[in-house]
Amino acid sequence: MMGFFSKLKESLVKTKEAFVEKVTQVVTGRKPIDEELFDELEEALIQADVGVTTSLKLVETLRKKAKENKLEEAHELRGLLEEEITRMLEEGEHTLNIQKGRINVILIVGVNGVGKTTSIGKLSHKLKQDGYKVLVAAGDTFRAAAIDQLEVWCQRAGVDIIHQKEGSDPAAVVYDGIQAARSRKADVLVIDTAGRLQNKTNLMEELRKIRRVVEREIPDGPHEVLLVLDATTGQNALSQARIFGEVVQVSGVILTKLDGTAKGGVILGIQNEYKFPVKFIGVGEKMEDLRDFEPQAFAQALFGKSEEEE
Known part of the structure; x- marks a missing residue:
């Protein structure tokens, strides 16, 4: 935990500068709490990629609590x-x-370039380290390099991959993946999906088709639909x-590239506006x-109050 906390603090340095330090500047050296102060706070939060809706909500809560507590x-x-x-x-x-005694199906969604393939590799490695037998299905058959890249990451993670050739029907790959998971007695099947957003209708139809195959073969699946988002893109x-969220029932988020970005404040907008837990x-x-995302550790690392934990 101590090593993790230090790593987390290090990863959040730029976000802390863009977010906490801006807010601290607004509230430091000023005596009265007035509307001008709340306006400045709101602006600082929006600039820190928290998102307009969430920034307004936070400031409204502060306004109310400041009054209640007579600050x-x-x-x-x-x-x-x-x-x-x-x-x-x-x-x-x-x-x-995730539970023992069943094939846990995890659907991974997200646009190209957000770190979807690397996240699948790292998640598979993590699950394997936790004692699960993992299988990956290469459902992104649209992009030429997608299958090859995924294969490299699966080799690194030491897990098997089920794939067909480029241009194959993704739903057929998913079906093969489920059958292979059954015959090999896998605990977890991680399914990659295409990330093209140019035509939302195609994406929607493809994900629905994949979901239908999963639900037909494993009635209580998919057990997770994880959306991969790149923290460096902020509002995007x-x-x-x-x-x-409109296309598929997202159950959670993998937020990548938090290290080295000043836009980690976006995590608040994701959780508050869309109710997608990270x-x-x-x-x-x-x-x-x-x-694993640990909310309290994240907040402590962001606000830098737990020096004893370093």
Whole structure:
């Protein structure tokens, strides 16, 4: 945990500068709590990629709590904001819905370029380390390099992959994957899907077809639909969350590339606006750098209050 916490703090340095330090600047050195202060706070949150809706909600909550607690000095708002952000991060189920004694089907969705393939490799490695037998189905048959890249990551993770040639029907690959998972007694089947958004109708139809195959073969599946989002894209990640939320029932998010971005504040918008709990975060290039999302640890690393944990 200590190693993880240090890594998390390190990964959130730029987000902290863009987010917490901006907010701290607004509330430091000012005595009264007034409407001008709340306007400045709102602006700072929006600039930190929190999202307009979530920024408005946070400021409205601060306004209400400041009044309830009869706060008069601006610096007192920082603690309130930290509490509210921690509460927001804690909403939803952050642990993976995975059980022994069944084939757990995890559908991975997201646009190309967000780190979908690497996330599948890292997630498969993590699940294997946790003692699960993992199989991957290469359902993105649209992109020429997708199958090859996935194969490389599966080799690194030490898990088997089921694939057909480029241009094959993704639903057929998924069917093959389920049959292979049965015969090989796999615990988890991770399914990759195409990430093209140019034609939402095609994407919707393809994902529906895949889902129908899964539901027919495994009636209580898929057990997770994880949306991969790239933290470095900020507000763009929110629009992708909206589109995929319309297309498929997202159960959670893998937020990649948190290390080295100033736009990690987007995590609040994802959780608050779309109610998609973040389940994993990517904090580096290594195989073990896909970590379980722990809301309290994230908030502590962001606000930097737990020096004793370093």
